[in-house]
Amino acid sequence: PWERARVVTELAEALVQAGAIDEALKMVSVMNDPTSRSRALSPVIMALVRQGSSDAAVEAISAELGWVRGVAERRDAAGCYATLAEACADVSDLVDSESTIRGQWLGLARSALACSWLYGESVWDQFGILMRVAPELAIQLVDERVLAEPEGGTPPELEPDLGAEGPGGHTGSYR
Incomplete structure (x- = not known):
């Protein structure tokens, strides 16, 4: 097929x-x-x-x-x-x-x-498209991602409960 x-x-x-x-x-x-x-x-x-x-x-x-x-x-x-x-x-x-x-x-x-x-x-896998069609949102997401990283702590991308969508991306129980 x-x-x-x-x-x-x-x-x-x-x-x-x-x-x-x-x-x-x-x-x-x-x-x-x-x-x-x-x-x-x-x-x-x-x-x-x-x-x-x-x-x-x-x-x-x-x-x-x-x-x-x-x-x-x-x-x-x-x-x-x-x-x-x-x-x-x-x-x-x-x-x-x-x-x-x-x-x-x-x-x-x-x-x-x-x-x-x-x-x-x-969101991160399609970030290139996001940069092309909504650059302000893309920059905001990066800024939030950088600000979300705790000093001396675990970077957000390694936190298991962050989810694929990035900051604020918890999608609720419908999944």
Whole structure:
């Protein structure tokens, strides 16, 4: 199954490179593996934006965010949302920095990133994406992490009860 998913993902990427973006989007929409599907969608979204179809790209990523919420297992969903957040951040780099469309893509990236955290993804594992889409929050988290380290004590990352989310990241009993 993993080999098949990898091949289908590569095929979708090849279709994008050949200019068959609609066909690639259709192929992605029928993929069953959430992780492969999220990875395969990234180049399709980028291609749609490059050809000037920003609305179609936003529609595709929004539909994918909803699809992941409905079908993915908890751990798969965390990774899918992180992949989609990175795809949105990549697309935001393609658009004019003063454009409202850039703000829309950054907002989608932040939403997907937050969803990844809700499903158990580590803030620190996705810190690079966070720096790109919400640098003020990233800096605040680092500052809190540094301030949380007790003098001469155990650094926070070694404390067993801190959790994957970092400072203030205890997620409660729903896990």
